[in-house]
Amino acid sequence: MTTVAAYAAPSAKAPLERTTIERREPGEFDVLIDIKFAGICHSDIHQAREGWGEAIFPMVPGHEIAGVVAAVGSGVTRFAVGDRVGVGCMVDSCRECENCKAGQEQYCIKGNVPTYNGIGTDGRPTYGGYAQTVVVDENYVVRIPDALPLDVAAPLLCAGITLYSPLKRFGAGPGKKVAVVGLGGLGHMGVKIAHALGAEVTVLSQSLRKKDDGLKLGADHYYATSDPKTFEELAGTFDLIVSTVSAPLDFGAYLSLLKTEGTLANVGAPEEPISLNLFSLIGGGKTLAGSMIGGIAETQEMLDFCAEHGLGAQIEVIRADQINEAYERVLASDVRYRFVIDTATI
Ligand SMILES: [Zn+2]
């Protein structure tokens, strides 16, 4: 075991503080990563505060990890010391179920091992990226292309893949009208990626407050959903709508914005169940879908795509001692569009 510095929540009620954790020595197929940057995802806050149910403490959050390989096990073939790499939301899975075999490790039937707030295959709690190092099996590590700086690449490991996967799966591309609901950490990557895929992109945001940003990020149109006229004007417009919103939405109203056989894909995770009149689906043969991050191979594809198109996240780099303040600012939607921790400051 090696002792490394980290930032951890000691309990659900307490702020995060500097501490030390133990990392395992790299095993035969492990990669030891010197973490350079870790993004702050909204789900870090949900979990550190037990918003999604009972959690494991102390908790070192962070599943948007970018760093450099510092050592490899004797059996590692895909990475070498000095490689620029990333780790996202999972660090292992069963590798045997039909989903794992199909490269859909995020939907592992036996449950994958989350990067933090989980139990690793060694029976010990997993700790995430708000730390100086992490040790991960090479099959759950991805390569960050040289064209992407590590700081703007970090948020791609969760926010980027969360949007890339449904945009690809549901055919965002030339000739398609795509709407992104919500312009936050997830939504801003959705706009960039959908635009780079060649779609005509519309942002549907509560207000027009971030309209200039949205257009600069690549949106062709920007509408306020607080204005009822938006729903009249855009009825039947979109091939695909991706909702990034975690608050309960009027899904029926958004379904009315789809063309016949259009898809509303939801990546947000509202805590409450929704109510829906199914006529809003039946009438136009529409699909209401869900999507959660992406598999390891698709995450690599996303990073390569982002490098090719020069797409990084819009970030604000912070010191580790600003994490608690950053959490409050995320909750107040006061970030454009992702906080990234410089882990050298831990
Ligand atoms: Zn995340």
Ligand SMILES: [Zn+2]
């Ligand atoms: Zn599996």
